[in-house]
Amino acid sequence: MTTLTAGVIYTVVLLFSVVYSVHGLGGSATTVSVTYGSNVTICGIVAGQPSQRIQCWRNGQVFDVYSDVSFESIAGGRDLLCGVRSGGSSLVCWNPNLFPKRLYYNETVLLSKLAIGDSQICAITNRTGWNVDCWRDGEQFSTRNARLQSISSGLGFTCGVPSNNTVGIICFGINSELASSIQGEFSNFSMLNIAVGGNHACGVNSTGFLICRGDNDYGKIDVPIHKPFEFSALALGLNHTCALRSLNNSVVCWGGGGGNMSGYETGISFESIVAGLDFTCGLTTNNLSVVCWGEGWVRNGVFPLGFKLPLGTILPGPCVRSDCVCGMYTQYDNLCSGSGTICKPCDIASLLPPPPPPPPVGNVPRSSPSRPLRRGLLSFAIVGSVGTFAGICTIVYCLWTGVCFGNKKIHNSVQPTITSTAQNGPQLSNSSSASRSTTIRRQVSRAFGRQRSGTSSKHADREEEFTFADLALATDNFSHENKIGAGSFGVVYKGKLLDGREVAIKRGETNQKTKKFQEKESAFDSELVFLSRLHHKHLVMLVGYCEEREEKLLVYEYMKNGALYDHLHDKKNIDTNSSLLNSWKMRIKIALDAARGIEYLHNYAVPSIIHRDIKSSNILLDANWVARVSDFGLSLMGPESDSEHRPTKAAGTVGYIDPEYYGLNVVTAKSDVYGLGVVMLELLTGKRAIFKSSDDNNGGTPISLVEYAVPAIFSGELAKVLDKRVRPLEVNEGEAVELMAYTAVHCVNLEGRERPTMSDIVANLERALSLCDDSHGSISSGQISIISE
Incomplete structure (x- = not known):
């Protein structure tokens, strides 16, 4: 493995804003860089000028680079500074003496998302077939058949997230051993992005949790406890990791060297951060200035922690002439000097790629799908059609009776x-x-x-x-x-x-x-x-x-029989010979009971109610094993109409909380649908909503049940994730369990509008239970009563 010298600083910047989905949603590029080697040089793209030129600071001196040329992104390496010109047609690099060299020019195949690690330069292109071009030692090469949506570089290797939503990441470079090791450690995760340091990497998975792998000297991969989608940007140095919090853009760091913020105002807000070997710099939100902190920053110069570099105002993102998906900075006209707009980075939750499409109705992924199961999967469409017809009837009645015009009042009560x-x-x-x-x-x-x-x-x-x-x-x-x-x-x-x-x-x-x-x-x-x-x-x-x-x-x-959570996850409560929950029919019945309770809250309570904390510990079982929803401490009145949404700070339990609700702070009834979907996955797999893998030497990595179960169900491998403690499937129970599984998958769709209503779910689970009744198996206890509503 390559030995690091004290003068080497590995610069890695990864903003969530540059992560984009398969639909091509873009965001801000990197506008601050650190160059290391013979001299530490910190550069930024200056705002408020006719051209978005590069300005740098080195040894207390400030100087311009190509003062009459506009750039949209820059990155630094070992004695190397590179920039992508506005529009993406050119890549220009400078050596320590600021002698320029154009590495790339093409007005058709454009560059974006530049990353430099040591002496390897890579950029994503819009070329068909492969989309990453790299340069090393003056030679250009392409990563054929590797279409990546984001890239980051470290010590002799580069990693990226595939754009086809596959599990894992792709790593390559001259340090093939380290690249292969890092790639292997992320092989079981579906990642939204990836950031690379000296010999470790971090990224956010599809459920919003930050995962770090690689060398753990100085504790640089010991991620602090956090909520899904809590972090909005990452910067990795040699022995430290820093991240921005989505809520207030404050910095949190761990590891050694560049993460020490002692003596510096930790509550300051940043637009972006970039890491050196043993220090970190950030672009402040307040005045768009660059400040730095960390052990290496103090040791390598006379400047204190939090010293504001004497650079001009730095752009928070590139000036572009395209439409912005997630809004614009309010001062973009002044910042870009009238030559474009600056797009705000999109919330990472809104950039989540959609899950694979569900199997076509009537063609579930089995070798010989049964007719009853196909009829069951049609229930979403059937119930929806009935609801549409009922809505039309309601409008006709409203107009006919004059209620719409205030002539009559129904349920004239005071809320x-x-x-x-x-x-x-x-x-x-x-x-x-x-x-x-x-x-x-x-x-x-x-x-x-x-x-x-x-x-x-x-x-x-x-x-x-x-x-x-x-x-x-x-x-x-x-x-x-x-x-x-x-x-x-x-x-x-x-x-x-x-x-x-x-x-x-x-x-x-x-x-x-x-x-x-x-x-x-x-x-x-x-x-x-x-x-x-x-x-x-x-x-x-x-x-x-x-x-x-x-x-x-x-x-x-x-409730004599306690919480569903305890029966599923407390080992002493699971006995293959006696527990009623070791019957698939009973598990489907419990899901149906809970769904009926939530359906009542959504459809029949006046006004409707959104529970906001649906989870297995809030589903209790009475003496007859009838499931009941409990704990309304977080509940809210539902909106008066389906088109009305209630903005409120996200509340709930990690693993069950609706990602859309968490990201947008807008609660709807579909948030309860998501929670019930996770509960159904618990009933199917026997695993907690967030559980730890058993093959991690550090006690296991937290894994989302949704991330674990949904891909297997979509790929037709449901049997691999089913709870092995449950007795073997009876006749027809396989179809019932499949129907419940596909219902759960629809419930945990990332977009609320794509999830079924509670009436749809009840209809599917009733069908699943009826399939169990058609089997030879039955619940033998005379105390249990299964009654259709």
């Missing part, structure tokens, strides 16, 4: 005053905090007394008000032995009331240091509002509540 905030989810107007819950209950009683819930009107104001002493007595003073779980705002205990009823009691935490008081209030009030009016066999029923001083408690009916 409780609920607002959604970005920070704390649903909040209730509070004119008097001491009587808040009483006021809410009265509003709810009036608002929902005539809702379309069938039997719901019988139970208006049914919930009881308990004293704290009553509930303390029921739980043996909230003893540890009676603790059975936790909910959205507190701990859940099993209790027995004086009249003999078994209940589950959720007690809000009273320690404000442990949990924000306002968040506790919000979750408590949200559950009280929603559950006091919801009565359905597949929703956990609220028995009553208690509100004394700071104590807030909710009392539910007791």
Whole structure:
């Protein structure tokens, strides 16, 4: 392996904005670079000038490079600076003495996304057949048959993400051993992008998690705990990794050398970052200046951490004359001096490539698909057609009766005053905090007394008000032995009331240091509002509540068989000889029960409700193994129409949260559909929503269940991912399980509009359950009742 010298700095910049999908969505290119070797040189493309020239800083001196030529991207290597001219027709490079050499010129085959590692230069082209041209030691070569959507270079090798959405990455270069090793370590991941350092690489996978592989001296691949799509840019040096957070563009670094931000303002916002051997530089959002920090920056010069280089204002992206997909910078006219616009980088979640198309209806990927399964897959289209017809009938009725024009009123009720905030989810107007819950209950009683819930009107104001002493007595003073779980705002205990009823009691935490008081209030009030009016066999029923001083408690009916999550993932609960969940029929039935509960929330509650936290731990099983949806602490009122969307800060659980909701902060009913899709994949595979691979020496790599299961289902290899703990498939159960699998795949589509409605899902699962009923297998327990709604 090549030995590094102290003067070598490997420059790698990767912006999510340059990642584009198979549809060709583009973004900002790199406008800042670091050149290493005999002298450290930091360059940028200057804004506000007639030409977007390159300006550089070296040893305290500032100088221009080709002051009358415009460039759109630049990159640095060992004693090497290169730039792609505006338009992409030319590639020009300079040696340490700034002697220029044009390596490439073609007005038809254009260059973009330049990457330099040591002395290897690569750029993506628009050439058909292959699309990466590289230069090394003055010679040009192309990576034939390797179409890449992004590239990055390191120590003697370059890696890229294939543009055909295949799993893994492609690496090549003179250091073939390292290239092969890095490529192999990413072979099981579907990557959105890749960034390369000296001898390690990092990238974001299709579920938004950052994955690093390669040499781990100094802990440079020890990724900190993070949420999906948290990071929006990466910069890798020799022994460190830095990333920008999507939320506020602040920098977080780990490893050694260039990641030390001690003494520097860490809360500053950056447009882009670039790494040297042992320091990092960034383009600030505030004034588009370049600042640097890190051990090498202090050691190699007299400049302090955070020193602002005396360069001019640097462009945050290239000045282009094409349309911008994700909006423009507000000051683009001044920054480009009237010669174009600067496109804002697209959110990486919006650039996710679409999943492979589902098998055509009637042609699922099996050697001999059955007629019943083909009929099952048609249910999406059939139910959708029925819904369209019903919508037309509704419009005709509206016009005929005059309701649309205000002549009649239906369900003339007052909705409780609920607002959604970005920070704390649903909040209730509070004119008097001491009587808040009483006021809410009265509003709810009036608002929902005539809702379309069938039997719901019988139970208006049914919930009881308990004293704290009553509930303390029921739980043996909230003893540890009676603790059975936790909910959205507190701990859940099993209790027995004086009249003999078994209940589950959720007690809000009273320690404000442990949990924000306002968040506790919000979750408590949200559950009280929603559950006091919801009565359905597949929703956990609220028995009553208690509100004394700071104590807030909710009392539910007791679910004897606990949470679905525990049955699937707690090893002691899975026994191949006794567990009812080791029947495919039972697993499909549980999915159907949960789907019916969510369908009620979406379609029959007035107004509709979006749960926002559908997951296996919120699906409880009663004494008869009937599944019920629980925990409404994050729930929101649904929009009044399908075209209305509610902007709100994303809430939910990692692994289940809708990627579209997380990226756009707009909640719809399809977010619940995504969560149920993940639960169905759990039922099929027996794996957690985020689980660790067993073949990693460091304890396993976090893998998304969606990323693990969906490709296998699409490729017709469902059997490879099915839970091996479940008894072998009975006659017709194979078709039922396939139908549930394809339904789940549709549910976790990245785009909400491509997901089915809950009515579609219920129809498919009912069909799947009926296929099981046609088989020889059955659920033998007399306690279990499977009743069609």
